[in-house]
Structure formats: structure tokens, C-alpha cells
Amino acid sequence: MWKYLLKRFLLMFPTLIGVAIVTFVLIRVIPGDVVELRLAGERGAASEEVIQQERARFGLDQPIWKQFAVWIAGIPRLDFGTSMWTGSPIWDEIKLRFALSLQVAVMATIVAVVLAVPLGLLAALKQDTWVDYAVRIFSIAGLAVPSFWLGILFILAFLIIFKWLPPMVYTPFWVSPWQNMQQLIWPALAVGYRYSAVATRMTRSAMLDVLREDYVRTARAKGLVHRLILIRHALKNAMLPVLTVIALEFAFLIGGLVVTEQVFNLNGIGMLFVQAVAHRDYTLIQALVMLVASIFIVVNFFMDVMYAWLDPRIRYR
Amino acid sequence: MAINTRADIAPATADLAPSARWWAAVRDFARHRTLGAVGALVVLIMILVAIFAGPLAPYDPLAVDFGAMLTKPGGAHWLGTDAFGRDVLSRLIHGSRTALLVGFGAALLGATLGAVLGVGSAYFGGRVDLYLQRLMDVFLSFPLIILALALVAILGNSIPNVIMAITVPMIPRAALVIRSSALTIREMPYVDAARAAGFGHTRIILRHMLPNVVASYLIMLTAFLSQAILAESSLSFLGLGVQEPTAAWGLMLRGAAVDFAEAAPWMGLFPGLSISLAVFAFNLFGDSLRDALDPKLRTL
Numbered sequence: 001m002w003k004y005l006l007k008r009f010l011l012m013f014p015t016l017i018g019v020a021i022v023t024f025v026l027i028r029v030i031p032g033d034v035v036e037l038r039l040a041g042e043r044g045a046a047s048e049e050v051i052q053q054e055r056a057r058f059g060l061d062q063p064i065w066k067q068f069a070v071w072i073a074g075i076p077r078l079d080f081g082t083s084m085w086t087g088s089p090i091w092d093e094i095k096l097r098f099a100l101s102l103q104v105a106v107m108a109t110i111v112a113v114v115l116a117v118p119l120g121l122l123a124a125l126k127q128d129t130w131v132d133y134a135v136r137i138f139s140i141a142g143l144a145v146p147s148f149w150l151g152i153l154f155i156l157a158f159l160i161i162f163k164w165l166p167p168m169v170y171t172p173f174w175v176s177p178w179q180n181m182q183q184l185i186w187p188a189l190a191v192g193y194r195y196s197a198v199a200t201r202m203t204r205s206a207m208l209d210v211l212r213e214d215y216v217r218t219a220r221a222k223g224l225v226h227r228l229i230l231i232r233h234a235l236k237n238a239m240l241p242v243l244t245v246i247a248l249e250f251a252f253l254i255g256g257l258v259v260t261e262q263v264f265n266l267n268g269i270g271m272l273f274v275q276a277v278a279h280r281d282y283t284l285i286q287a288l289v290m291l292v293a294s295i296f297i298v299v300n301f302f303m304d305v306m307y308a309w310l311d312p313r314i315r316y317r
Numbered sequence: 318m319a320i321n322t323r324a325d326i327a328p329a330t331a332d333l334a335p336s337a338r339w340w341a342a343v344r345d346f347a348r349h350r351t352l353g354a355v356g357a358l359v360v361l362i363m364i365l366v367a368i369f370a371g372p373l374a375p376y377d378p379l380a381v382d383f384g385a386m387l388t389k390p391g392g393a394h395w396l397g398t399d400a401f402g403r404d405v406l407s408r409l410i411h412g413s414r415t416a417l418l419v420g421f422g423a424a425l426l427g428a429t430l431g432a433v434l435g436v437g438s439a440y441f442g443g444r445v446d447l448y449l450q451r452l453m454d455v456f457l458s459f460p461l462i463i464l465a466l467a468l469v470a471i472l473g474n475s476i477p478n479v480i481m482a483i484t485v486p487m488i489p490r491a492a493l494v495i496r497s498s499a500l501t502i503r504e505m506p507y508v509d510a511a512r513a514a515g516f517g518h519t520r521i522i523l524r525h526m527l528p529n530v531v532a533s534y535l536i537m538l539t540a541f542l543s544q545a546i547l548a549e550s551s552l553s554f555l556g557l558g559v560q561e562p563t564a565a566w567g568l569m570l571r572g573a574a575v576d577f578a579e580a581a582p583w584m585g586l587f588p589g590l591s592i593s594l595a596v597f598a599f600n601l602f603g604d605s606l607r608d609a610l611d612p613k614l615r616t617l
Contacts, residue, residue: 018455144597149589293458
């Protein structure tokens with residue numbers, strides 16, 4: 001087990017370094033750089049000398065490998081450099097916005113699990129009845145409706161039916177939970193519906209697979225109570241693939257929020273990313289892409305660890 | 318004479334047999350997988366609408382008419398007009414071109430390049446496989462939309478570039494799935510036989526491996542179609558995909574849909590419905606196709 005854990009842990013690093021290299025190179029291929037863009041915005045045409053000076057200030061005149069080395073060296077200390085657009089430290093830019101996006105992501109996950117597990121279970125138990133069809137159509141629709149459009153629909157409905165809009169200014173949870181929820185529950189629902197659709201489908205098919213297993217038949221033959229078989233034998237085994245899907249979707253959720261945050265005017269990681277791309281803010285894009293990819297890699301690691309813990313066949317392979 | 322007639326008939330039946338078999342398969346699919354057939358029908362209608370967008374659309378999708386700004390649906394404009402007085406229905410019809418072009422372009426490119434990489438990786442194994450897998454791991458760590466956004470920023474936002482930006486994140490996803498089905502095929506006796514017969518790598522890959530991963534390829538392809546349509550509409554919605562004044566569904570939802578929520582809710586309603594219907598149809602068809610081709614892959 002420990003050997004497997006160590007191996008799996010070490011395997012994260014080549015991927016992380018690869019992600020860092022790809023991100024770094026990708027960003028520097030973007031035409032136009034932040035210095036020109038910002039100076040052009042400030043006072044029309046800046047002189048060549050000023051541009052060179054600014055470049056030097058951000059280390060953009062250094063050879064690319066040196067820029068990379070400086071950047072990598074800072075990461076372990078949570079020093080991602082300073083934003084090339086606003087000039088403040090990247091970590092300060094990200095911190096608050098990350099908290100917001102994370103809160104929406106966690107809420108969306110709760111929405112998804114609360115919807116998906118009972119619905120998927122129900123559909124599997126009533127396979128090929130109208131209940132099953134209804135659940136399946138509900139979940140296929142969830143995959144089809146873009147979450148940003150669902151958000152727009154919410155806003156349309158509030159405005160037209162209730163003449164009300166969710167608050168557009170962010171209030172942290174600890175300041176006013178009520179205000180905070182009023183604003184964030186809608187994006188969480190919009191994103192959570194799609195998320196739940198993925199999980200519902202997985203719950204249903206995993207349940208169907210497990211219900212056909214020999215041990216479920218044995219349990220039934222032993223005369224165990226139906227409910228006990230479902231919970232102890234079937235659900236427990238069916239949850240593993242469902243958990244995987246939920247974890248993977250969660251890891252990608254920050255990306256999925258990019259568009260939905262725009263609809264609800266939420267100043268989260270997604271909106272920051274879109275702004276950073278528009279401003280060619282190298283350091284900020286780098287840090288954000290790195291952050292999102294790292295979340296994915298780390299979540300994946302924990303999923304594998306959990307699998308190994310729950311399923312001895314994996315750890316002894 | 319008798320020999321002659323037989324020679325005449327033989328090629329005719331040989332010609333007919335595969336197409337007849339194909340028809341039988343289509344009929345079979347329609348009978349046993351009604352939902353999938355409905356999806357396929359909607360897709361077909363959409364393709365026709367996209368092809369005949371010119372004659373079908375009642376107005377020029379780009380024609381600005383300030384006399385008819387924000388007209389309600391009905392009469393002259395069935396689905397109303399937008400803030401520039403452009404006919405929403407015409408823009409939706411022309412938007413289907415953008416959606417299908419990007420959808421099919423990115424899905425075909427992504428699944429095909431992924432298939433080549435996946436099959437190659439599985440066939441050669443060893444170092445090649447190891448390095449390719451690590452590289453794929455790196456690219457799989459980026460959420461699709463994040464990578465596509467970064468790529469669009471590099472490439473610029475013309476339609477071919479949007480297709481490219483959506484294709485790149487799809488390649489590793491296809492490669493992963495197709496590699497795993499190619500791995501089982503590599504162990505088949507006929508691949509060994511082909512190698513023993515002295516065939517070259519190219520021939521074995523093209524003639525013996527690729528035809529046997531077609532099922533996974535088609536499954537990936539249909540899944541990618543809907544993902545690409547969603548990705549295109551997301552990019553366009555963010556203003557980083559297809560640019561005005563081109564008609565694109567995501568673009569039609571941008572800004573105006575929320576700004577004029579009260580005055581013109583139809584602007585936010587219909588483009589989103591189109592996206593959802595398109596993705597819904599592709600998903601229905603793809604799901605049924607997957608069940609028909611490979612029941613084991615039900616939960617991909």
C-alpha cells in the first residue's frame with residue numbers, strides 16, 4: 001500500500017512540471033504583450049525606451065528559460081509574482097476570488113449529489129418504467145442545456161415574474177449568510193444541474209451493473225431484507241464510480257464556472273481568467289491555469305488513493 | 318450467354334449487398350432505438366437547415382433595421398428582432414451553420430487525431446507509449462474551456478481558429494479511450510499473424526488496427542459533436558469565439574440577452590433553446606449509437 005502511494009504521489013510531479021512548461025510556453029506565444037497593451041491604454045503611443053524599461057521591470061527581457069526558472073522557484077513559496085496589469089501580488093488577486101468560486105463549486109456539488117443519488121437509484125430500481133424514462137430525459141436535458149443559458153433563464157424569470165434580481169454585489173458568507181446565499185445559490189443551481197445529470201447517469205448505470213452481480217443474488221437467496229441488500233451490498237459498491245465522476249467534475253468545475261460567472265456578474269476565478277486573457281497578463285494567466293490544473297491533478301491523486309484504500313486489488317497490482 | 322448474364326448480375330449484387338445491409342442496419346436502429354432515431358432525425362433536419370440557410374431564412378441575418386428594433390415575436394418577425402432590428406429567426410437559421418461547422422470540424426479533427434495517436438501509442442508500446450501517455454496526462458489536466466480560451470487568445474478568433482482551439486483539448490481525451498480499445502486488439506492473433514507475414518507498421522495500423530477501433534471512434538465522435546457545439550457557444554458568449562456580426566447562437570446570448578431581459582426576453586430565449594435542442598439531439602443519437610455498438614461502454 002505504502003509503495004503504491006509513494007509511486008502514485010511521485011507520479012504527480014512530472015505531470016505538474018509538464019503543465020507548468022505547457023502553460024508557460026503557451027502564454028508567451030500569445031501575440032501582443034501586456035506592456036504594449038497597457039501603455040497604449042494609458043497615453044496613446046509610448047516611446048520605445050519606456051516600453052523597454054517596463055519590459056525589463058517584469059523580467060520580460062530575460063531569456064525564456066530564466067523567466068521560467070524564476071517563476072518555478074517562487075511557486076513553492078506561494079509567490080506567483082506580481083500581476084503585470086495591476087501590479088499587485090498574484091496571490092492577493094486570486095485569494096478572495098478563489099474563495100468565491102470555491103464556494104459556488106462546493107454548493108453546486110451539494111446540489112448535484114442531492115439530486116443525482118436518489119434519482120439515479122430510483123431510475124435503476126424502476127428500470128424501463130416511466131420513472132426511469134423521466135429521470136433519463138431529465139438528465140439528458142441537463143447535459144444539453146448550457147449552464148450559462150440556464151443562468152440567463154433564471155434571471156429572465158426573476159425579472160419578468162417576480163420583478164426581482166439577485167444581488168449583484170458580492171457579500172462574503174461570514175458578513176451576511178443570507179445575502180451571500182441569495183446571490184450564489186443561482187449560479188450553483190445552474191451549474192449543479194448539469195453536474196447532477198452526469199452523476200445521475202453514472203449512479204443509474206453503476207446501480208444496474210451491481211444489481212446483476214452474484215453477491216446481490218446470493219444476498220437475496222439468503223433471504224436478506226430488500227432494503228438491506230440495496231444499502232449494504234448494492235449502493236456501497238455502486239458509489240465508487242459515482243464518486244469518481246463527482247470528483248472529476250468537481251476538479252473541472254472551476255473551468256465550468258468561467259462562463260456562468262459572467263452571467264451572474266460574479267467576480268470569481270473564471271471572470272478573472274477571462275480578464276487576464278484579454279489583458280495578456282502573463283503572470284496572472286500562468287498562475288490561474290496552473291492553479292486549475294493542479295486542483296485537477298491533486299483531486300485525481302486523492303481519488304486513486306481512495307480507490308486503493310477501498311479496493312485491495314489495485315494496491316497489490 | 319448464360320455466363321455473360323451471371324457476370325452481369327454478380328457485380329450488381331455485390332454492389333447492392335453492402336448498401337442493403339446498411340439500410341437494414343439503419344431500419345433496425347430506428348425500430349429498436351426510437352429515441353436515438355428521433356435524435357438522428359433532428360440532427361438531419363438541422364444539417365438541411367444549415368445547408369439551405371440562404372433560401373430558408375426570411376431575412377438577411379446581417380440586415381440592420383433600426384425601424385424594427387426589439388420587435389415582439391409575431392407577424393413579420395416570427396421570433397422577434399434584436400437590438401439592431403435584425404431578425405432573430407434568420408440569425409438562428411444562419412447560426413446553425415456556425416454551430417455545425419465548428420461542431421463537425423472540431424469533433425472530426427479531434428477524434429481522428431486522437432485515434433491516430435491512441436492507436437499508434439498502443440501499437441508501438443514501450444517508450445513511445447509511456448512518453449505519449451505522460452504528455453496526454455499533461456493536456457488532460459486542463460479543463461476544455463480553459464485550454465480553448467488560451468488557444469483562441471493565441472490564434473485569434475476566426476472560425477477555423479475556434480475549431481482548432483476546441484480540437485486540441487479533445488485529442489488527448491479521444492487518444493485515451495481509443496488507446497485502451499486498441500490495446501486489446503494488439504494482442505489479437507491476427508495482428509501477430511500480420512506481423513509474422515512481414516507487413517510494415519503503417520499497413521498493420523491502417524488495415525488491421527484502425528478498422529477495429531471504429532466503434533470507439535464513432536462513440537467519441539458523437540460525444541465530441543455536442544461538446545464542441547457547447548464549447549463554441551461558450552467561447553462566443555464570452556466574446557472570445559466567433560465575432561459579430563456573424564450569426565452564432567452563443568454570440569446572440571452575449572450582453573443583449575441580459576441587458577434587454579425585461580424589454581425583449583425572446584432574445585435570451587431562442588438562441589439558448591437552439592443550442593440545447595442541438596446538443597440534446599446529438600446526445601440522444603450518440604447514446605443510442607453507443608448502446609448499439611458497444612454495450613460495455615454504457616457509462617463512458
